[in-house]
Amino acid sequence: MGLHLQRYKGLEVNFINKLSAAWARNDSLLCVGLDPDLARLPAHLQGQPDAIVQFCKAIIDATADLACAFKPQIAYFAALGAEDQLEQICAYLRATYPHIPLVLDAKRGDIGATAHQYAREAFERYGADAVTVSPYMGFDSVEPYMEWPDRGVIVLCRTSNAGGSDLQFLDVAGRPLYQHVAQLVADKWNRNGQCALVVGATFPDEIAQVRKLVGDMPLLIPGVGAQGGDVEATVKAGRTAAGAGMMINSSRAILYATPQEGEDFAQAARRVARETRDAINAYRHA
Numbered sequence: 577m578g579l580h581l582q583r584y585k586g587l588e589v590n591f592i593n594k595l596s597a598a599w600a601r602n603d604s605l606l607c608v609g610l611d612p613d614l615a616r617l618p619a620h621l622q623g624q625p626d627a628i629v630q631f632c633k634a635i636i637d638a639t640a641d642l643a644c645a646f647k648p649q650i651a652y653f654a655a656l657g658a659e660d661q662l663e664q665i666c667a668y669l670r671a672t673y674p675h676i677p678l679v680l681d682a683k684r685g686d687i688g689a690t691a692h693q694y695a696r697e698a699f700e701r702y703g704a705d706a707v708t709v710s711p712y713m714g715f716d717s718v719e720p721y722m723e724w725p726d727r728g729v730i731v732l733c734r735t736s737n738a739g740g741s742d743l744q745f746l747d748v749a750g751r752p753l754y755q756h757v758a759q760l761v762a763d764k765w766n767r768n769g770q771c772a773l774v775v776g777a778t779f780p781d782e783i784a785q786v787r788k789l790v791g792d793m794p795l796l797i798p799g800v801g802a803q804g805g806d807v808e809a810t811v812k813a814g815r816t817a818a819g820a821g822m823m824i825n826s827s828r829a830i831l832y833a834t835p836q837e838g839e840d841f842a843q844a845a846r847r848v849a850r851e852t853r854d855a856i857n858a859y860r861h862a
């Protein structure tokens with residue numbers, strides 16, 4: 577258990593207290609998603625061998641004071657064989673912004689022995705503070721991640737895509753499966769207090785249902801911006817009594833914001849990130 581506990585300014589940190597500190601420090605519930613699509617990178621970066629690193633670093637620097645977390649999506653790197661660039665970006669984040677949680681979005685799910693390797697990849701190779709996982713294979717597929725008690729385990733619950741309903745809405749003993757997952761994680765799986773849940777911004781009613789079941793557990797909420805989720809409804813459904821409890825992710829709407837006159841891509845990303853952060857903050861407190 578607990579191979580290496582992280583320390584920051586001499587104090588032990590874990591995912592949950594790092595996230596709480598970032599909410600407060602940046603007055604933000606905005607998670608900036610890092611989904612670098614080569615075809616959409618600015619023209620001056622196209623063709624450069626480290627284009628992804630340059631692009632993501634510029635986005636990170638432009639938004640670090642507006643974000644409560646950064647969330648690289650591993651497929652955007654792995655599909656290109658660019659894991660080395662993801663490593664560099666994660667190392668940069670940890671070194672330059674050690675107070676901002678790094679969430680690796682990998683949505684892993686496999687038998688325990690394999691899950692242990694996925695956990696090493698997320699927490700040791702990339703140094704992530706948290707990783708997204710699927711609950712589909714049950715507790716022994718999620719438990720290996722908990723050998724790192726200072727890291728977050730973010731379990732898919734009610735995903736933002738329309739097809740999420742195919743399985744997540746199946747009736748299980750009188751209620752939809754996603755509610756069963758939420759209850760299970762809150763009551764049984766979260767024994768080290770390191771779990772969070774994914775609930776899409778495209779389904780605010782379900783965010784409210786999950787919030788009722790899990791107390792103050794953090795929710796990762798993708799789906800505002802490019803997927804059209806309603807910020808007001810999302811925040812009102814998901815906020816805790818303290819007006820926090822959420823990492824509301826936006827990726828493409830920030831990364832590929834259209835520059836206004838005189839702006840470059842990073843300034844445009846900053847403008848949209850600030851607008852999104854401020855729109856969220858308008859509804860945080862009742």
Ligand SMILES: O=C(O)c1cc(=O)[nH]c(=O)n1[C@@H]1O[C@H](COP(=O)(O)O)[C@@H](O)[C@H]1O
Pocket residue numbers: 609611649681683708734735736737774775776798799800801802803825826827828829
């Ligand atoms: O786990 C996730 O982050 C995730 C869960 C989910 O239900 N829906 C969802 O869109 N995501 C991720 O969140 C990001 C959303 O990106 P945008 O739609 O561009 O803001 C992508 O990286 C998705 O892979």
